[in-house]
Each structure stands twice: as structure tokens, then as C-alpha cells.
Amino acid sequence: MSLLPAWKKENVRGISKVKGLLKFIACGSVDDGKSTLIGHMLYDAKLIFADQEKALALDSKVGSREGEVDYSLLLDGLMAEREQGITIDVAYRYFTTSNRSFIVADTPGHEQYTRNMAVGASFADLAIILIDATQGVLAQTKRHARICALMGIKHIVLAVNKMDLISYDKRRFEEINQEFLELTAGLGFKSVEAIPVSATEGDNITKPSLQTAWYNGLPLLPYLEHVDITTDAGEESFVMPVQRVCRPNHSFRGFQGQIESGSICIGDKITTLPNKEQAHINSIYIGDNAAETAVAGQPVTLQLDKEVDVSRGCVLSKGSSPEVADMFTATILWMDDSDLVAGRNYFIKIGSKMLPASVMNIKHKIDINTGKHISADRLFKNELASCDISVSEDMVFDKFSTHKSLGSLILIDRVTNMTSACGVIEHSLRRSSNVIWQETEITRESRSSQKGQKPLTLWFTGLSGSGKSTLANAVEKKLFSLGKHTMLLDGDNVRHGLNKNLGFKEVDRVENIRRIAEVSRLMNDAGIIVITSFISPFQNDRENAKQIIGDEYIEIYVNTSLEECERRDVKGLYEKARQGLIPNFTGISSPYEEPISPDIEINTSTCSVDEAVDVIIKVIQKRWK
Amino acid sequence: MQKISHLSQLEAEAIYIIREVAAECENPVMLYSIGKDSSVMLHLAMKAFYPEKPPFPFMHIDTTWKFREMIEFRDKKVKELGVEMIVHTHAAGVEQGINPFDHGSAYTDIMKTQALKEGLDNHGFTAAFGGARRDEEKSRAKERIFSFRNSSHAWDPKNQRPEMWKLYNTRINKGESIRVFPISNWTEKDIWQYIKRENIDIVPLYFAKERPVVFRDGNIIMVDDDRIQLLPGEKVETKKVRFRTLGCYPLTGGCESGAETLDEIIEETLSAISSERTTRVIDHESAASMEKRKREGYF
Ligand SMILES: Nc1nc2c(ncn2[C@@H]2O[C@H](COP(=O)(O)OP(=O)(O)O)[C@@H](O)[C@H]2O)c(=O)[nH]1
Numbered sequence: 034m035s036l037l038p039a040w041k042k043e044n045v046r047g048i049s050k051v052k053g054l055l056k057f058i059a060c061g062s063v064d065d066g067k068s069t070l071i072g073h074m075l076y077d078a079k080l081i082f083a084d085q086e087k088a089l090a091l092d093s094k095v096g097s098r099e100g101e102v103d104y105s106l107l108l109d110g111l112m113a114e115r116e117q118g119i120t121i122d123v124a125y126r127y128f129t130t131s132n133r134s135f136i137v138a139d140t141p142g143h144e145q146y147t148r149n150m151a152v153g154a155s156f157a158d159l160a161i162i163l164i165d166a167t168q169g170v171l172a173q174t175k176r177h178a179r180i181c182a183l184m185g186i187k188h189i190v191l192a193v194n195k196m197d198l199i200s201y202d203k204r205r206f207e208e209i210n211q212e213f214l215e216l217t218a219g220l221g222f223k224s225v226e227a228i229p230v231s232a233t234e235g236d237n238i239t240k241p242s243l244q245t246a247w248y249n250g251l252p253l254l255p256y257l258e259h260v261d262i263t264t265d266a267g268e269e270s271f272v273m274p275v276q277r278v279c280r281p282n283h284s285f286r287g288f289q290g291q292i293e294s295g296s297i298c299i300g301d302k303i304t305t306l307p308n309k310e311q312a313h314i315n316s317i318y319i320g321d322n323a324a325e326t327a328v329a330g331q332p333v334t335l336q337l338d339k340e341v342d343v344s345r346g347c348v349l350s351k352g353s354s355p356e357v358a359d360m361f362t363a364t365i366l367w368m369d370d371s372d373l374v375a376g377r378n379y380f381i382k383i384g385s386k387m388l389p390a391s392v393m394n395i396k397h398k399i400d401i402n403t404g405k406h407i408s409a410d411r412l413f414k415n416e417l418a419s420c421d422i423s424v425s426e427d428m429v430f431d432k433f434s435t436h437k438s439l440g441s442l443i444l445i446d447r448v449t450n451m452t453s454a455c456g457v458i459e460h461s462l463r464r465s466s467n468v469i470w471q472e473t474e475i476t477r478e479s480r481s482s483q484k485g486q487k488p489l490t491l492w493f494t495g496l497s498g499s500g501k502s503t504l505a506n507a508v509e510k511k512l513f514s515l516g517k518h519t520m521l522l523d524g525d526n527v528r529h530g531l532n533k534n535l536g537f538k539e540v541d542r543v544e545n546i547r548r549i550a551e552v553s554r555l556m557n558d559a560g561i562i563v564i565t566s567f568i569s570p571f572q573n574d575r576e577n578a579k580q581i582i583g584d585e586y587i588e589i590y591v592n593t594s595l596e597e598c599e600r601r602d603v604k605g606l607y608e609k610a611r612q613g614l615i616p617n618f619t620g621i622s623s624p625y626e627e628p629i630s631p632d633i634e635i636n637t638s639t640c641s642v643d644e645a646v647d648v649i650i651k652v653i654q655k656r657w658k
Numbered sequence: 659m660q661k662i663s664h665l666s667q668l669e670a671e672a673i674y675i676i677r678e679v680a681a682e683c684e685n686p687v688m689l690y691s692i693g694k695d696s697s698v699m700l701h702l703a704m705k706a707f708y709p710e711k712p713p714f715p716f717m718h719i720d721t722t723w724k725f726r727e728m729i730e731f732r733d734k735k736v737k738e739l740g741v742e743m744i745v746h747t748h749a750a751g752v753e754q755g756i757n758p759f760d761h762g763s764a765y766t767d768i769m770k771t772q773a774l775k776e777g778l779d780n781h782g783f784t785a786a787f788g789g790a791r792r793d794e795e796k797s798r799a800k801e802r803i804f805s806f807r808n809s810s811h812a813w814d815p816k817n818q819r820p821e822m823w824k825l826y827n828t829r830i831n832k833g834e835s836i837r838v839f840p841i842s843n844w845t846e847k848d849i850w851q852y853i854k855r856e857n858i859d860i861v862p863l864y865f866a867k868e869r870p871v872v873f874r875d876g877n878i879i880m881v882d883d884d885r886i887q888l889l890p891g892e893k894v895e896t897k898k899v900r901f902r903t904l905g906c907y908p909l910t911g912g913c914e915s916g917a918e919t920l921d922e923i924i925e926e927t928l929s930a931i932s933s934e935r936t937t938r939v940i941d942h943e944s945a946a947s948m949e950k951r952k953r954e955g956y957f
Contacts (some may be wrong), residue, residue: 122818450829
């Protein structure tokens with residue numbers, strides 16, 4: 034007769050049916066022995082399948098470090114990593130003991146992989162922080178602890194590894210533990226458990242070690258099986274971000290989402306956010322089962338007793354009041370290869386809501402090793418900073434410390450779509466409610482209808498000398514002759530006045546375009562057709578302008594080859610640039626990013642100025658219809 | 659605070675992901691391979707939108723070499739649930755007579771990988787749900803839940819987007835697409851326990867039964883039709899076998915087993931000493947082979 038599998042025994046004995054999941058992360062640097070530790074834990078607990086064991090022995094022969102079974106090979110998966118002998122990405126491993134199911138995120142420890150560690154930490158409830166006993170607490174230890182704290186981890190296991198190399202010295206172990214506790218005192222951990230281990234020898238991994246008779250705590254695996262990670266109060270009130278509206282027919286309208294905290298019953302009164310309407314719960318489905326009540330973590334469909342103005346991105350709440358505002362301060366971790374520049378536009382996602390947003394200013398950088406504040410105007414990959422963020426309209430959010438799911442955010446690059454940053458919200462900024470938009474009685478529509486036209490912004494972009502100014506002038510003349518009210522904004526002219534305090538650094542360039550776009554919008558509000566002529570070489574900046582100007586924005590790409598522009602060299606700039614006299618000159622020492630889908634593209638080597646003007650006027654007339 | 663069980667946690671995570679994709683992606687599809695993982699995915703999709711039907715179609719890449727019982731099962735499910743099922747086959751491959759016996763890895767490439775790309779491209783799908791799990795093999799262990807592919811469907815393991823909390827970034831540029839794996843965090847054991855808990859219908863091939871088979875290179879191959887070419891010395895025998903994974907019958911090894919009920923399967927699985935993919939014939943290659951195939955666009 035085969036042995037009953039553990040989970041079945043449990044059912045027979047009727048022990049706790051609810052076997053929770055423990056998601057944890059292991060952090061440590063290259064040679065701290067992290068992969069070996071996890072590998073050994075799985076191996077000892079007989080949690081790996083037989084043929085994986087075979088593969089392990091086989092792989093071991095190929096990439097062996099000492100000729101012994103190399104437990105770390107259980108985890109290092111990607112080819113590139115094997116070649117370099119280090120773990121680069123995040124690997125997830127699954128195992129179950131009779132007491133608990135586990136998911137381990139194995140992440141790299143180098144400073145240049147901070148973002149990978151953050152990915153693992155955002156997913157985990159507990160972190161094992163590895164320390165090499167021969168080295169003690171290092172700068173990286175504090176970095177790991179800081180990232181765990183930032184991402185919301187409350188429980189830490191300090192695995193002091195390689196105890197075999199320090200002769201299982203109790204005093205040294207205690208010193209390390211003490212030092213760690215002092216270093217992390219301000220990080221808000223709820224539990225920190227230090228365990229002396231040897232990953233290669235197997236001391237205190239699954240069984241108590243005879244070498245450390247002085248240690249009376251649990252070995253690592255039994256500790257993980259028993260540690261209590263339930264979050265305490267504070268997240269007790271009901272919150273559900275709406276993922277989608279379910280409308281199978283005219284009579285059914287339900288809001289679908291996952292309950293993030295608290296619970297809900299039929300008949301409960303809820304508040305919708307951001308609109309703050311009130312309604313009662315009429316019916317609850319958990320998946321496809323009708324229910325009386327539902328709790329945190331469950332995927333539900335809720336029907337209300339009356340029509341409310343709720344769509345994806347709204348939040349249903351009961352008994353708590355998340356913030357509704359368009360500005361807040363957050364601590365963010367920059368994860369993109371291209372730097373963060375204050376003023377640039379991104380998409381922000383909080384809960385199920387995505388909106389355009391910009392990082393208004395970087396208040397200060399936070400040294401990831403020491404926690405010190407440093408002033409900065411840009412942020413590089415793997416750096417941490419406190420920033421003020423403004424969103425294009427009111428958004429529902431909360432402090433991360435009160436509500437993890439409404440207090441966490443990501444920023445997305447508008448051009449590459451990269452997840453550029455993640456962050457946690459510290460507090461809302463109240464400026465939004467003090468600077469109130471003054472409604473004017475004469476509207477944009479009345480102003481433009483008086484002028485008998487629809488306002489537009491014709492945004493010319495192209496290399497220096499491509500013919501933007503020539504075309505812009507010709508188009509304005511044509512519009513003028515048609516009796517339209519226009520205004521031409523030209524690069525050089527604007528830099529003489531409005532933008533004379535700006536240079537050519539990246540921050541200045543972003544600000545230059547922002548101001549021009551804001552001015553264009555004001556003029557559009559006044560009913561005027563605006564024509565702008567700026568190189569505007571970066572896709573990101575043009576996206577920014579488009580975002581500010583809105584539907585009135587028409588992008589016109591004057592596509593003239595660099596060779597042709599250089600041949601023309603009307604202002605003699607290319608020659609100077611070639612001699613190195615103009616730094617960051619577009620096309621020579623700085624790139625021009627071609628528009629991906631311009632509204633109009635003009636090739637000046639195959640079409641005359643008059644023909645080009647005709648093309649542009651036709652498009653404008655279509656917009657007017 | 660009331661806690662929900664480990665299986666319910668996994669179910670909730672998958673439903674959350676499926677709903678996010680339905681809400682944010684332009685043209686999603688759910689790939690359906692008829693296996694147990696696909697059966698779980700289909701079940702999750704039905705639950706996620708109830709009382710609505712899933713707001714996206716399903717797609718099966720049919721190599722024309724699937725077990726006959728699989729195709730019958732697929733057609734039965736479609737009728738029963740009223741979902742939209744697209745069946746795509748690589749027509750050029752069929753014309754050229756590409757088959758698993760003569761063409762080895764070229765067969766997998768053309769009838770599976772190329773066929774999948776073609777199917778996705780033909781319909782302009784921007785997001786495709788797949789039932790891959792991270793516990794299946796090592797290179798999967800590092801794949802994100804949302805996996806981005808360029809316009810030629812290639813995966814770049816060094817340039818994955820960071821995936822934070824539950825904040826999935828579904829934005830893509832024209833020509834790019836996403837593969838989404840809602841059951842990434844499930845293990846084989848979770849799948850079986852969930853099938854039992856939810857009473858999910860699966861293809862009968864998973865249950866042991868007397869079936870005509872041949873022994874070939876240490877694998878038990880079922881004789882599902884007369885296209886199988888017997889090698890000298892091989893003979894068709896009747897054995898009580900079942901299958902732990904389902905695919906193309908000539909490439910899917912069965913195992914001798916007496917497990918005729920779900921409980922017996924679960925018990926057998928839990929005490930199994932060999933992880934499930936060893937029964938898939940094509941997988942006996944170097945550890946790095948899967949990653950190589952995936953870079954080229956294999957699911
Ligand atoms: N140093 C520097 N100056 C620039 C750069 N881009 C533009 N400028 C200056 O800004 C002006 C922009 O004019 P532009 O729009 O070139 O030329 P158009 O295509 O003929 O209208 C140029 O005359 C330069 O003096 C740059 O990248 N670096």
C-alpha cells in the first residue's frame with residue numbers, strides 16, 4: 034500500500050483546511066550562497082523530482098564549481114547566467130511541505146540588479162536576507178533590507194550563512210545579528226529572526242545542526258512553515274478597484290474586481306470613488322457562485338441597487354476613505370535604462386486605473402545603501418528618490434502604509450512602453466484643491482466661432498535646415514489669405530523671449546517644449562490656429578506636447594535627409610557642428626528620432642513648397658469638417 | 659482577517675490577470691490545447707466573466723496529429739459552453755506532408771511554432787493567453803506572467819519588463835504582442851487538486867485504460883491511427899496506460915498505470931518520482947533547448 038500523500042492525511046485528520054501560501058524572496062550577493070541555500074532546502078526536504086535530480090547531477094559535471102553536487106544549478110536557469118555563473122533575473126520555485134505551500138523568488142543581489150530584487154520583493158510576504166558570516170553585515174545587506182522595506186515586506190529571516198567557515202562561532206553570529214538589528218531599526222519590520230546556517234553542509238536548513246548546540250531556535254524550513262505573516266488591522270475596511278463592468282444583457286450590470294481588503298455582505302452600503310455616490314449591494318458572485326458575503330482576496334461581481342457612474346478604474350469602498358486628488362508625493366525606484374527627467378510625461382497605473390502623469394520634481398535622491406538624502410535633478414536606473422507626481426485628472430489612491438494596493442504605482446514610458454519605475458505613495462499634495470480652475474463665461478467655442486474657424490496646432494518637426502520654417506511660413510501665408518487667424522511660433526524667436534532662461538540640457542529641452550505646448554494650447558483656447566517650427570527631435574517630447582495640446586495637435590514631419598540638410602546648410606550650422614563647435618547638434622552629435630506615425634509627412638526633395646502647402650491645407654480642411 | 663485557501667488564492671490571481679487583459683488589451687485570444695492545463699484555463703475564463711461569456715475567442719493550433727479523443731473532446735466542450743473556437747492548421751505544412759516521423763524538430767517548428775505565429779498574425783491578436791506554468795522547467799521559472807514579443811514573436815529574456823505587485827503593464831506598440839500566463843504560479847499538483855475541487859471535465863486519455871501501444875526508444879506510444887509507421891521488430895500491444903500530458907500522439911509518451919479515477923491520478927501524481935515533462939518525447943534535449951526554442955517564438 035502506498036503511503037498517503039501528506040495533503041490527504043491532513044484532510045483525513047481534519048487539520049486546518051486552509052493551508053496558506055507563503056511567498057518569500059531570498060536576497061544575497063553572488064557568493065553568499067543563496068541559490069545553494071534554496072537548492073539544498075529543496076533537496077533535503079525531498080522536494081525535487083527524481084529526474085530533476087538526474088539533470089542536476091548531469092549539469093553539475095558540465096558547470097561544476099568544485100566537482101561536488103552543485104545545488105545552485107537547481108535554480109540558475111537562463112543560458113547567459115550559466116555562462117557567467119551568476120543569477121540575473123528572478124526565478125520562481127514551488128514546493129509544498131505537509132504544513133504549507135511555498136513560492137520562492139530567487140533574485141540577484143548586485144546593485145545593478147536592484148530592480149530585479151524589487152520585482153521579487155513586491156511579490157513576497159517574507160524575505161530571507163543572506164549574510165556571509167566571514168564578511169558580516171555589508172553595505173549590500175542594508176540595501177537589501179531597504180528594498181524589502183520599501184516594497185512592503187514586514188517579516189525578515191536573517192540567514193547567517195557559511196557558519197562552517199567560522200567554526201560555528203556563537204559570538205560572531207550574535208554580533209552580526211545585533212549589527213543587523215541596529216541597522217534596520219527604522220525600517221518598520223515586524224519580525225526579524227536570525228538563523229545560523231551552512232548551505233553547503235546543510236546545517237539548520239531542514240534539521241537542527243549538531244554543530245550549533247547553542248542555537249535553540251528553529252531550523253530554516255520549519256521556521257518558514259510556522260511563521261505567521263497575516264497582516265494586521267488597518268486594511269480591514271472594504272476596498273475593491275473595479276476591473277471591468279459586466280453587461281451580458283440589459284437587465285444585468287455588475288462590477289468585477291478583486292476585493293483588496295475587508296469584506297462585503299448583501300445589503301451593505303458602499304461609496305463609489307472618485308464620484309462619491311452611495312448605493313447598496315444587491316447581489317454578490319464569487320466567480321460563478323452567488324454568495325451572501327465575500328472577503329479580501331476573492332474575485333467578485335457586485336450588483337448595486339441603483340445606477341451609479343462607475344467604470345474601470347473606479348473604486349468601491351466601505352468604511353474607509355481613500356484619497357481623491359491629482360497630486361501626491363511618492364518614493365520611487367527608477368528601473369529604466371533611460372533616465373528620469375523631471376517634467377516628462379508618463380503613464381501611471383494605480384489599482385486598475387491608468388492615466389497620464391508627470392514627475393513634477395525630484396525632491397531628493399535616497400542613497401540606497403545608507404538612506405542619506407541627496408539633491409538631484411535626474412534619476413538613473415536602480416536609484417531611489419522622493420518625488421512629487423501630478424496626474425492629468427483626479428485619481429483614487431491611499432498611502433502605501435495604509436493600503437498596499439491603492440498606494441503602489443508604476444510609471445510607464447509613453448514611447449517604449451517600458452515599466453520605467455515603481456513606487457509607493459507617501460501622502461497626497463493639497464495644491465490641487467487650492468488652485469481651482471476658473472471657469473470663464475466666454476468659452477473656447479464662442480471665441481473660435483467668432484473667428485469662423487476651428488483652432489489647431491500644426492506642429493512641424495524635422496532636422497535643422499529641413500525646411501520647417503519655410504513651410505511653416507508658406508502655410509501661414511495661405512491660411513492668412515483664406516481669412517484665418519494664425520500665429521507662428523519659431524524656435525529661435527521663442528528662445529529670445531519666453532524661453533531665454535533655458536539652455537540645451539535635457540531638463541531645459543523638456544521645459545522648452547512644455548512651455549511652447551502650453552502657449553499653443555492657450556492660443557488654441559483663444560481660437561487661434563498655431564503653427565510651430567521646432568526641431569523637436571525626441572519622440573518623448575513630441576508625445577508630451579501632444580498630451581498638453583490634445584486633439585488640436587497635428588504633427589507634420591518634414592522629412593529631408595541629413596545629407597540634403599547638410600548640403601543646404603543655410604545657416605552654416607552643420608559646418609560648425611562638424612568642427613565640434615556646437616555641442617549636441619541634432620543629426621551630428623545628437624540623434625533625431627523619426628516620428629512613428631505623423632499626421633502628415635512631407636518629403637522636400639520630391640515635392641515643391643506649393644505642393645506641400647496643398648497637402649497640409651487639405652488635411653486641415655478635413656479636420657474642419 | 660479571514661484567509662482563503664492556497665487554491666483559491668491561485669484561482670483569484672489567475673482571474674485577476676484574465677480580467678485585466680480583457681479590459682486593457684485590444685484583441686486578446688486564449689490558446690486552447692485541450693490538455694488539463696487548458697481545461698483549467700477555460701474553466702477560469704468562464705468564471706472570470708460570469709454571467710457574461712468570455713469576451714474573447716479561443717484558438718486551437720491543430721497539427722493534425724492530435725489524439726482523436728482530444729478533437730472529440732474539444733468539439734463537445736465548444737458546443738456545451740457556447741464559446742468561439744478558432745482552429746488553425748499550418749496549411750503549407752500539411753501540403754508538404756510534414757509529419758512527426760520523418761521531420762523531427764522541423765515538424766515541431768513548422769506545425770506548432772510557425773502555425774501558432776501564423777494563427778496569431780492572421781487574426782491580428784495582440785495578446786494570447788497560454789497555460790504554461792513556471793514549475794514545468796527551468797527557463798520557464800524566470801518568465802514573467804506578461805511576456806512581450808516583438809513583431810517576429812521573439813522573446814528577449816534579458817529585456818523583460820519588471821512586474822510589480824499586481825500592476826501589470828499591458829501597453830505595446832504596433833506589431834508587438836503579449837503572451838500572458840495566468841497560471842504561472844500553479845504546480846502540477848495544484849492543477850489536479852483544482853480539477854477535483856471544481857469538478858472540471860478533462861480528456862479521458864488522462865485516465866488509465868487498455869490501449870493499443872508500441873514501445874519505442876523507452877517511450878510508450880499509442881497507436882491512434884494507421885499513420886504510425888511500425889519499425890522492424892515493433893509490434894502493437896495492448897496495455898493499460900494513461901497520459902500525463904497530451905499533445906501529438908506520436909510525440910507523447912504514455913505510462914503504464916492503473917489510475918482510473920481522479921483520486922487515483924492525484925495520488926499517483928503526488929507520489930510520482932518523475933516530473934511530468936519527461937513523457938513528452940521532444941524534451942529529451944539539452945537543458946538550454948527550451949529557452950532557445952522560446953527565443954524563436956515557441957510558446
Ligand atoms: N547647441 C544646440 N543648438 C541647437 C540645437 N538644436 C537647435 N539649436 C539651435 O536652435 C535653432 C533652431 O532652428 P531650426 O529650427 O534649426 O531650423 P529650421 O529647420 O531651419 O527651421 C538653431 O538655429 C540652433 O541655433 C541643438 O541640438 N544643440
